[in-house]
Amino acid sequence: MPRKRTKYRKWRYLSLSAAFLLILLTPILNLYFHFTFVQGWYQSLGIGRLWIVSPLEGLESLLISKYVYLPSLIGISIPIIVAFYLGRVFCSWICPISFLHETIDLIRKKFFNFNPLTWKDKIVLALKIIWFALIGEFVLSMILGFPIFVFISPPGLVGRELMLGIIFHSLALEGLIVLLILFLHLFTRRFYCRYFCPLGGLLSFIGHKRKLKVRLRSKKCTQCGICEKVCPMGLPVNRGGSYSPYCWNCGECVDYCPTGALSFYWKRNYYLKPLNEKSKTGNSKVQNDNPLQGE
Amino acid sequence: MDRRLFLKFLATGILVGCAPGEFTSSPIKTNVLRPPGAIPEDFFASRCIRCGRCAESCPYRSIKILDIKHGFYAGTPVIYAEKIPCYLCMRCVKVCPTGTLQKVSQKEVRMGLARVNRRLCVTWNGTGICRSCYNACPFKEQAIKLDRLRPIVVPEACVGCGLCTYSCPVKPKAIVIEPIYAFKASK
Numbered sequence: 001m002p003r004k005r006t007k008y009r010k011w012r013y014l015s016l017s018a019a020f021l022l023i024l025l026t027p028i029l030n031l032y033f034h035f036t037f038v039q040g041w042y043q044s045l046g047i048g049r050l051w052i053v054s055p056l057e058g059l060e061s062l063l064i065s066k067y068v069y070l071p072s073l074i075g076i077s078i079p080i081i082v083a084f085y086l087g088r089v090f091c092s093w094i095c096p097i098s099f100l101h102e103t104i105d106l107i108r109k110k111f112f113n114f115n116p117l118t119w120k121d122k123i124v125l126a127l128k129i130i131w132f133a134l135i136g137e138f139v140l141s142m143i144l145g146f147p148i149f150v151f152i153s154p155p156g157l158v159g160r161e162l163m164l165g166i167i168f169h170s171l172a173l174e175g176l177i178v179l180l181i182l183f184l185h186l187f188t189r190r191f192y193c194r195y196f197c198p199l200g201g202l203l204s205f206i207g208h209k210r211k212l213k214v215r216l217r218s219k220k221c222t223q224c225g226i227c228e229k230v231c232p233m234g235l236p237v238n239r240g241g242s243y244s245p246y247c248w249n250c251g252e253c254v255d256y257c258p259t260g261a262l263s264f265y266w267k268r269n270y271y272l273k274p275l276n277e278k279s280k281t282g283n284s285k286v287q288n289d290n291p292l293q294g295e
Numbered sequence: 296m297d298r299r300l301f302l303k304f305l306a307t308g309i310l311v312g313c314a315p316g317e318f319t320s321s322p323i324k325t326n327v328l329r330p331p332g333a334i335p336e337d338f339f340a341s342r343c344i345r346c347g348r349c350a351e352s353c354p355y356r357s358i359k360i361l362d363i364k365h366g367f368y369a370g371t372p373v374i375y376a377e378k379i380p381c382y383l384c385m386r387c388v389k390v391c392p393t394g395t396l397q398k399v400s401q402k403e404v405r406m407g408l409a410r411v412n413r414r415l416c417v418t419w420n421g422t423g424i425c426r427s428c429y430n431a432c433p434f435k436e437q438a439i440k441l442d443r444l445r446p447i448v449v450p451e452a453c454v455g456c457g458l459c460t461y462s463c464p465v466k467p468k469a470i471v472i473e474p475i476y477a478f479k480a481s482k
Binding site for chain 1: 338340341342343344345346347348350351352354356359360362363364367369370390392393394
């Protein structure tokens with residue numbers, strides 16, 4: 001009998017909902033209750049005196065204006081540290097666009113008989129495109145001299161739309177971009193996140209040597225291929241896809257794996273400092289990163 | 296799509312992008328101002344990360360966010376002095392995360408300079424007596440002085456908050472804010 005494992009899916013949806021509620025409630029609290037402790041959204045979030053600035057926006061502003069502003073740098077460093085250790089977790093656990101995607105998936109599951117196991121993505125491109133999107137975005141912004149993330153960074157777009165809707169009772173035209181992204185999701189799961197999101201590209205670049213990874217135990221794996229089907233990024237998890245920089249640690253494959261071959265693990269350093277002479281010679285604990293060799 | 300069509304699209308795109316117009320030129324003009332402490336317009340759009348926290352923190356809803364119709368300037372904050380002027384509460388400068396709005400005190404704010412149109416102003420053209428702008432000014436006797444009841448702006452003390460424009464009963468407004476400091480090239 002297989003032991004009952006934690007369902008990351010439930011926790012992830014909870015976290016996404018909480019994150020979405022945060023940016024939905026913040027303008028309301030600010031406007032009607034004058035509660036200004038929390039302000040902003042995922043472009044720049046202010047919690048008391050702590051400022052968190054989105055690394056994409058902050059870096060682009062720094063590169064274009066060639067001006068270093070210390071509060072902004074400190075604000076950038078927090079998400080960068082998180083991405084360095086945990087990888088692209090912002091995208092799968094916090095991003096409001098991810099929340100909307102998941103909600104669409106839930107509706108589709110309920111009413112339109114959507115099943116991720118039988119679902120086939122309609123448009124499949126090379127995952128490498130995300131690097132070109134990231135580089136292109138930076139280069140184009142530097143040529144134009146204006147940041148263009150305003151139009152193509154969806155977390156900021158959603159937050160700005162919510163703020164404008166609540167405070168000024170009007171929506172900006174940029175909302176159409178959000179609708180377009182959600183529309184593309186109907187053809188390929190997370191189409192924009194997979195191939196074009198510059199923020200996602202930056203976070204996966206920062207986190208390509210992340211500590212938290214999904215480990216594949218080759219001995220338990222039966223090559224059923226379910227993980228590859230359910231992966232929202234379309235990664236071949238059974239062939240070591242979870243070790244690639246594109247993995248965003250959502251835990252979907254861990255939930256669906258029937259044999260329990262997949263699990264999260266915190267990668268420690270390869271060569272642990274030996275405690276005494278004995279451990280130096282042979283029995284040192286070295287974690288295996290290679291999926292093909294197993295444990 | 297064949298190559299020629301693609302190149303045509305590309306060329307049109309570049310031409311549209313580079314053409315001077317509302318898309319690429321600054322939205323700042325008479326009575327359309329940047330929030331207090333803003334850096335010059337040359338750097339404003341490149342340093343601002345469009346987080347909108349100035350608009351969110353503004354208790355008077357003076358600060359508006361531009362939309363995509365303004366092209367490269369979309370998402371940047373402006374104040375329409377005729378609709379809601381700036382009341383100089385200085386909350387926006389405290390929350391700006393990028394230093395686009397620099398931390399200045401009330402008296403150091405230079406959003407623009409008030410200009411009296413002597414032909415429209417009822418006191419100046421002799422059709423009546425009005426001192427709405429003088430009454431509204433947060434720096435009375437410093438920024439606006441009265442010369443035989445006629446308002447005179449002192450450029451050294453005027454912060455350009457737009458309260459005078461807002462209170463002016465004449466239409467079109469006899470006192471307007473010119474954002475002269477926004478286009479001063481200095482860093």
